[in-house]
Amino acid sequence: MNKVYFAVVGIRNFAAEHIKFIKQLENEGEIKLAGIVVEDRRKNFDLEKKFKKEGVEIFYSYDDLLKNARDFVDVITLPTAIHTHSEMAIKAMKYGYNVLLEKPPAATVQEVDKIIEAEKETGKFCSIGFHMIHSRSIRKLKEIILQGKLGQIKEISCKAIWPRYRSYYTRNEWAGKSIYNGHIILDGPINNALAHYLNNMLYLIGPSMNESIDLETVRAELYRAHTYIETEDTSCIEAKAINGTKIHFYVTHASNKKLDPYMVIEGTKGKAYWDFSEKTTILLNNGEKIEFDNEGIDPHLEVFRIVAKKHLGVIDELYSTPKNSRPFVVAVNGAYDSAEKIVPIPKNFIKEYEEENEYKTVLNNIDEIIDEAFEKKVLFSDIGITWARATKEIKVKEYKSFNPFLKKDA
Structure with a gap:
């Protein structure tokens, strides 16, 4: 061999x-x-x-x-x-x-x-x-979407709450930075720890098995609760794909409670529910129920297996490439352009304290705020959150360059 x-x-x-x-x-x-x-x-x-x-x-x-x-x-x-x-x-x-x-x-x-x-x-x-786009559950879910069983995908939403403490932000010199040594880095949840779950959504509604969907517009709000970092730690994104599907994403690192990524896909013929354990449930309008998981296959290992198979010529296409990752990067860059700045949360809404050898940052009621925004499919400012700041929708269909130092027109 x-x-x-x-x-x-x-x-x-x-x-x-x-x-x-x-x-x-x-x-x-x-x-x-x-x-x-x-x-x-x-x-x-x-x-x-x-x-x-x-x-x-x-x-x-x-x-x-x-x-x-x-x-x-x-x-x-x-x-x-x-x-x-x-x-x-x-x-x-x-x-x-x-x-x-x-x-x-x-x-x-x-x-x-x-x-x-x-x-x-x-x-x-x-x-x-x-x-995650190497996982058996995500790829099987995409096959079902491409077969048309869910009909036209109208909306896809994901929420996740992963607390991150000072030890996370001191793990290296660039953690929690927007710019490091003159380089753009954007080390927040949407571009690092929870990036997979934004990418999953763009991949799932792509037009073929190894394509992701391009975006038409992005509107986003970026916030910072941790007082000692530069980048965002709490974010919400609303995007529209070129096929009309709406994408909703809600994440935070500033909570005392952990909620693993949870995704809902709504089509004209039914709904699909996916959670971090990779348990997937599809409920079709005709009464059919489809359930599956990752079949015990670790997606981390699949990444290396697929690279090896591609190198050996066993398969023609990689699962994850710069080309099908590009819409993800456009979504993140577009989010920064839409938000225009990372808004610091006023200190009266934040608790920072030491507990169990960790220095923790907790944004008051962020769990409930994310739950409400997720259910209503709106951004934080749309539900009247006191510290939230409304932002503008920007067009990203022909997006070519991101420069946070330049103000862009919508």
Whole structure:
């Protein structure tokens, strides 16, 4: 059996997850960990020693890997900072490697377009690590939508509440930043921790199995409750796709309660309900009920399996690509353009305190606010929330560039 040899840039944090997934899959015979980039040798001495004993080649810089691994590395994985994604992916493809790039593909649509162009120029591929559109439940749900069982999709909505504390925002130098070292990064829930669930919706209503839907308009509100970060931590988005479907998204990192992502799809012939466990229920108007889950398949592992199959020529198309991730980036960039600024929540609506060795930030009643907005399919300002600020709808159909320093017309 042919093997696909992977190299991971990094050894800690999410790079450690990439390494773990690859090692889990080695027993299947198709995938092998061939290299790791370790830049901080003192900090990672024990890990470096461990992997060397396992026969993994260690590189001490990204350039070292690019220049010296072409004979035995097929795919480079980039679980790196958001602002590095575009440049590092393009550089790898120009050196002749295929790439697995962590989500989001980039912070701006113009960076994504550069990745797409580099794929064309080099003939190499760049898979994006949106693992949820590799999941069996999401792909089966899309098949059912494409078969027309739900009829025309009128609306698709998702809400999620994932508390994040100070430790989350001190995990690295760019966490919670909008701009870092002169680079746009947008490290908020819509572009990082909960990005998969916005991307899921755009993917599910795309016109074919591996396409996402382009957007016509976006209206969004972006808020900040954590007093020590730059980016948004509480957001709502209302978008309209080019096929007329309305998309609604509600998220926060400023709650004391956790609510895992929950999605509702409304069609002319029925409704579908999907939750974070991947339990999916479809209720059709004719009385038919369809239920399924992920069949026990971990979507994180599927990301690597699909990359390997594409490299080996077993499949023609990747599941997640720069091209079908582009509508997601347009949605995020459009959200920032629509909101125009991240609105700080007045301190009298926030509680910040230490508890269980964590410094927590809680926005009063945000759980109930999200529930109400989700049920009514409106933004926070539409239901009269005191601290909410109304925003304008912007057109994004021909969206080419995002620059938060320029004011754009609708």
